Amino acid sequence: xxxSELSARSGVAIPTIKYYLREGMLHQGEQTAATRxxxxxxxxxxxxxxxxxxxxxxxxxxxxxxxxxxxxxETLPMHHMLGIAHYALxxxxxPEQDEEWRxxxxxxxxxxxxxGWTVAEDAPTRDELAxxxxxxxxxxxxxxxxxxxxAVGKLVTEVEMDTIPFDGPRDAAxxxxxxxxxxxxxxxxxxxxxxxxxxxxxxxxxx
Amino acid sequence: xxxSELSARSGVAIPTIKYYLREGMLHQGEQTAATRxxxxxxxxxxxxxxxxxxxxxxxxxxxxxxxxxxxxxETLPMHHMLGIAHYALxxxxxPEQDEEWRxxxxxxxxxxxxxGWTVAEDAPTRDELAxxxxxxxxxxxxxxxxxxxxAVGKLVTEVEMDTIPFDGPRDAAxxxxxxxxxxxxxxxxxxxxxxxxxxxxxxxxxx
Numbered sequence: 093x094x095x096s097e098l099s100a101r102s103g104v105a106i107p108t109i110k111y112y113l114r115e116g117m118l119h120q121g122e123q124t125a126a127t128r129x130x131x132x133x134x135x136x137x138x139x140x141x142x143x144x145x146x147x148x149x150x151x152x153x154x155x156x157x158x159x160x161x162x163x164x165x166e167t168l169p170m171h172h173m174l175g176i177a178h179y180a181l182x183x184x185x186x187p188e189q190d191e192e193w194r195x196x197x198x199x200x201x202x203x204x205x206x207x208g209w210t211v212a213e214d215a216p217t218r219d220e221l222a223x224x225x226x227x228x229x230x231x232x233x234x235x236x237x238x239x240x241x242x243a244v245g246k247l248v249t250e251v252e253m254d255t256i257p258f259d260g261p262r263d264a265a266x267x268x269x270x271x272x273x274x275x276x277x278x279x280x281x282x283x284x285x286x287x288x289x290x291x292x293x294x295x296x297x298x299x
Numbered sequence: 300x301x302x303s304e305l306s307a308r309s310g311v312a313i314p315t316i317k318y319y320l321r322e323g324m325l326h327q328g329e330q331t332a333a334t335r336x337x338x339x340x341x342x343x344x345x346x347x348x349x350x351x352x353x354x355x356x357x358x359x360x361x362x363x364x365x366x367x368x369x370x371x372x373e374t375l376p377m378h379h380m381l382g383i384a385h386y387a388l389x390x391x392x393x394p395e396q397d398e399e400w401r402x403x404x405x406x407x408x409x410x411x412x413x414x415g416w417t418v419a420e421d422a423p424t425r426d427e428l429a430x431x432x433x434x435x436x437x438x439x440x441x442x443x444x445x446x447x448x449x450a451v452g453k454l455v456t457e458v459e460m461d462t463i464p465f466d467g468p469r470d471a472a473x474x475x476x477x478x479x480x481x482x483x484x485x486x487x488x489x490x491x492x493x494x495x496x497x498x499x500x501x502x503x504x505x506x
Contacts, residue, residue: 144438171503175496182492209497217496221489228482231351239458240487243450248494251446253502273495275435280447280491281484282428285389286411286418287455288480289382293417295460296378 095121098131102139109139115153117142117160134261141263144270145177155180163262170258170265175212177266181273185219192229197222207241252276302328305338309346316346322360324349324367341468348470351477352384362387370469377465377472382419384473388480392426399436404429414448459483 099106112118118138121129141163145156162168162176187193200222204211211217228235256268306313319325325345328336348370352363369375369383394400407428411418418424435442463475 148434148438169503171499174499174503178492178496178499182489204493209493210500211493211496215493215496217489217493221486221493224482224486224489227355228478228486231355231478231482233478233482234462236458237486237490239454240483240490243454244487244490244494247446247450248491248498251443252495253498255441258503269495271435271438271440273492275431275438275440276447277488277491279428279431279435279444280451281488282389282424282431283444283447283451284455284484284487285385285480286416286422286424286428287451288459288476289385289418289422289424290416291455291460292378292381292385296376296381296465 093131095129095131098135098139102136102143104139104143112139112142115157117157119164134263137261137263137267141267141270144267145180148274149181149270151180159266163266166262170262173262174256174266174269177269178273179216181270182216182220185216185223187219187223188226192226193222196225196229199225203237203241207245300338302336302338305342305346309343309350311346311350319346319349322364324364326371341470344468344470344474348474348477351474352387355481356388356477358387366473370473373469377469380469381463381473381476384476385480386423388477389423389427392423392430394426394430395433399433400429403432403436406432410444410448414452 093101095106095109098104099109102109104112109118113120118135121131121135123129138160142156142160145151145159146153151159159177159180162173165173168176187197197218200218204218225235252272255272257264300308302313302316305311306316309316311319316325320327325342328338328342330336345367348367349363352358352366353360358366366384366387369380372380394404404425407425411425432442459479462479464471
């Protein structure tokens with residue numbers, strides 16, 4: 093297809109497509125004449141991925157380039173590539189290196205060991221959870237993660253990971269991971285607040 | 300206690316306490332001399348609530364004033380008061396009034412009816428979930444909320460609502476609601492991303 097059709101089908105404006113081409117985020121089409129190139133489904137798929145990272149994941153362009161480099165590096169195993177996209181979606185956590193923080197981080201490591209979950213030693217989620225634990229304790233919350241661990245384990249193992257097409261094109265798998273992680277995360281958070289309202293009504297009498 | 304002790308025990312600087320007093324967010328102490336006032340536990344509790352709304356809930360001052368007005372209006376039933384705090388924590392959603400959106404909103408209403416959840420007709424969470432559904436469909440996700448509904452219902456009913464002291468002081472109940480909603484929401488989201496990494500490792504082989 094020509095660039096005009098690629099634009100119409102992807103919903104991405106032509107100048108934006110040209111920008112992605114210049115920046116190397118989108119691979120070049122097949123040159124069929126001096127000023128004409130042909131694009132195919134792989135370009136459509138890449139534009140979908142860029143939109144997902146930009147609009148749903150809200151990643152900055154620099155992070156999107158990192159994810160795309162991982163998608164294009166075919167020597168990188170699928171799990172590693174998904175990890176790069178996944179880490180880019182989380183917040184940037186600066187661990188406070190004090191005693192309280194180190195204790196919380198050790199607890200997180202211990203919890204993951206007990207669960208037998210395979211999470212990299214340097215995964216940012218370890219620092220992130222440690223920071224939330226510190227915050228909870230400082231504010232006097234009695235912390236019990238067990239029911240959350242149980243709910244999340246079931247959800248991810250039995251439902252979420254089945255929606256990712258591990259055996260298809262690499263950009264489609266990353267796109268599915270981004271959409272699933274962000275949008276289902278949002279839906280879950282909203283449902284949780286609805287359930288809280290409903291349970292509050294049940295206990296206190298609805299108004 | 301004097302204002303200096305109130306400051307030391309709450310961790311809130313004296314000029315900030317004076318600002319809250321001027322703005323009516325903190326009730327006046329008992330005047331014991333022309334330039335001296337006595338404060339008590341109710342002031343400490345209120346400062347804790349303000350900090351929770353500000354630092355954990357990240358609410359703007361205008362929204363905090365609305366929540367505090369609800370806490371102080373003793374004629375407002377507990378459930379209604381908690382609802383005001385709860386709604387303030389969610390994002391502001393501007394429904395797009397098109398056909399697609401109305402269909403999604405009708406589905407949300409239908410889902411809540413089927414579940415028998417007591418959620419107000421004008422709860423912002425209804426619009427929020429409808430918007431996420433629209434987004435998911437536009438991006439071609441096959442949407443199945445059932446496993447999320449099941450997980451969330453159990454979590455909220457059996458665990459979360461038990462952490463709120465409904466029969467204590469009104470500001471303590473709101474504080475617990477804010478801390479629980481935001482911090483456990485954050486912990487849950489992090490655990491979910493950890494479980495995703497682990498399940499991806501299990502399916503694709505760990506690195």
